[in-house]
Amino acid sequence: MSENNKINQKGRYDMLQNTAGEILIIIEYCEGGPENPRILYDGGDTALLYRSRESAFVLNDIAEEAHAPLKSVSEVLVAEIENDDVAREYKVPMRIIRSIKDLG
Numbered sequence: 001m002s003e004n005n006k007i008n009q010k011g012r013y014d015m016l017q018n019t020a021g022e023i024l025i026i027i028e029y030c031e032g033g034p035e036n037p038r039i040l041y042d043g044g045d046t047a048l049l050y051r052s053r054e055s056a057f058v059l060n061d062i063a064e065e066a067h068a069p070l071k072s073v074s075e076v077l078v079a080e081i082e083n084d085d086v087a088r089e090y091k092v093p094m095r096i097i098r099s100i101k102d103l104g
Contacts, residue, residue, distance in 0.1 A: 029082035037092045043071045
């Protein structure tokens with residue numbers, strides 16, 4: 001990965017599910033808008049939110065009870081928060097892959 005690509009290794013986020021089964025992921029605001037975003041997930045405790053060619057966000061330590069619901073949805077809503085306000089929100093398709101570790 002080139003030096004121009006930014007991967008947020010902090011993995012600081014909140015994940016919520018409503019009664020309809022829809023999932024919301026809240027992250028800190030990231031510079032630059034999302035371009036063809038997607039989430040890569042293998043059903044384990046880590047996922048990768050790919051925002052653009054220059055920006056990705058690692059979702060670490062996904063709770064075990066969230067694995068099946070996250071794997072079962074076709075998209076999630078992502079909200080980026082800046083100064084306690086929603087700066088941006090967008091829907092992101094889920095891509096189930098064999099292994100996140102194989103991406104590295």
